[in-house]
Amino acid sequence: MISLTNKILPLTLTPRAxxxxxxxxxxKxxxxxxxxxxxxxxGGxxxxxxxxxxxxxxxTGDDTYMHEDIPVIIEKKHLMYLLGLEIDYEDSEEGTGFVFNNPQA
Incomplete structure (x- = not known):
């Protein structure tokens, strides 16, 4: 079982995601x-x-969160790069899958 923090998730998962x-x-x-x-x-x-x-x-070195009954794991050193990130799911003619919308880009 994952040990969770009471912290607020620093990114957004859309309802579709x-x-x-x-x-x-x-x-699965x-x-x-x-x-x-x-x-x-x-990378980089x-x-x-x-x-x-x-x-x-x-x-070790991860922060764990519970968001909408989903355990979310983020390595602490990645947090600053994920702040404000939105993860969506699209199903369109161009393709199907998760999409990352980064306000810092």
Whole structure:
């Protein structure tokens, strides 16, 4: 089981993203209560950073949150890059998937 903080999540998950995350967790991770939604960044350099979204277990150096019954895991050193980020889910002719809207870009 994930140990959670009482902190407020520093980013936004839209209602569409919440529905999709819960559906994935219910269908793929129902028997794995120790997993949560990991949000982070990867890379840097010339092409800049990319946002990460996946399911993982909390590790040392992580902050954990509960948002709409979803355990959310963020590595502490990634927090400043995720402040204000909005994660949405789109299903359109151009594609289907999670979309990151970064106000800092």
């Amino acid at each position: 919440i529905v999709q995350v819960k559906a994935i967790m219910e269908h 991770l129902a028997s794995h209560q120790e997993y949560g939604l990991r949000i982070g960044i990867k 350099g010339c092409s800049g950073a990319s946002f990460l979204l996946g399911f993982d277990k909390a590790k």
